[in-house]
Amino acid sequence: MKVAFTVSGGDLAAPLDSRFGRAPKFLVYDLDRETFEVVDNRQSLDAAQGAGIQSAETVARLGAKALVTGHCGPKAFRVLRAAGIRIHYAGEGTVAEALARYRAGELPEAQTADVEGHWT
């Protein structure tokens, strides 16, 4: 199973980026193979509108079944849910730390969006 993390850096030591729709990159970690890939989210970052929807489509296309991020707006939340992706909110820290907490079951699944649209 794959888990997507929002990041601005390019490895597990990079801090988790709190934004979802306008996250600079996604780090997609494969729990079965213990490997990861980093995918640029420039297209959504530069989008005039609909960044959250577009980012959710990207994460779905990457095959992730869970997302760990700081915050998620209402439209992105709807799309992620429709794509069958579980959303987990994590505070500050590196991707490695967030991954460890995810594995330990310390990041409960979010039931609602936690910010308004156009949140920065």
Add this chain to the structure above:
Amino acid sequence: MILAIASGKGGTGKTTVSVNLARAFDSEIQLLDCDVEEPNDHLFLKGEPTGREIIGIPVPEVDEALCDGCGECGRFCEYHAIVSFGTTPLVFPEMCHGCGGCTMVCPVKAIRETARPIGAVETRRARNVTLVQGRLDIGAAMAPPLIHAVKARLRKDLPAILDAPPGTSCPVIATLRGADLVLLVTEPTPFGLHDLTLAVEMVRELGIPFGVVVNRVGIGDDRVHRYCGQRHIPILLEIPDDRRIAEACSRGSLIVEALPEYRGLFRSLVEKTMFRTNPKEA
């Protein structure tokens, strides 16, 4: 003759010029308030409302029984207003620009369009002026479809003045397209000049003849005049910085009625713009 009143900067006097020009025209004329986010020509032209029509844009509605989840609609939509993951698509009406593309690409014809209201077109009659104004709903994101609905009321057999929104983006372009002549209203300040240069680039891009109105002459500096002189841009009207004008405007009065000595000034602008035989000479 369609004359559009625009400006880069807000607050330079587009509405003031529009309403006074319309009244000074004397005979039958149409005034279209295309500043649909904040229409205020009606504050100066008192008259009887004659109509109101709700305007909507077409947004998709998916028939779940017909949809096979192929995802063509979502791949087509540039604005992510419709999203599909092999299931019935999600629709975000507030993102939709109403282009109708998803309806056209759907292979099983599962999408039909319903109207989503974005505002209203209101008309009123104020002596020689037929005022048509758009009023965008609060929170509605797209002004151009409503501006097009306002302009659809334009009668070809009568002259018209279009009061544009400020700036140089889509709502302004939607207003100016099809105009015979554009007046760019500015003020003689560094801010006025900066935004005037943007507006000049815009009308040059659109290829519409244009001239400048300098409002509140006496404040600021002479850079707007120098700029227009160097580029051979005609200054068609100069309105002096007169406290009585500001007072009349603050009461919702027309300058040409409250201060009759200025009537000639606006009448001269009517002659220079509305009765020109060759618009290319601007």
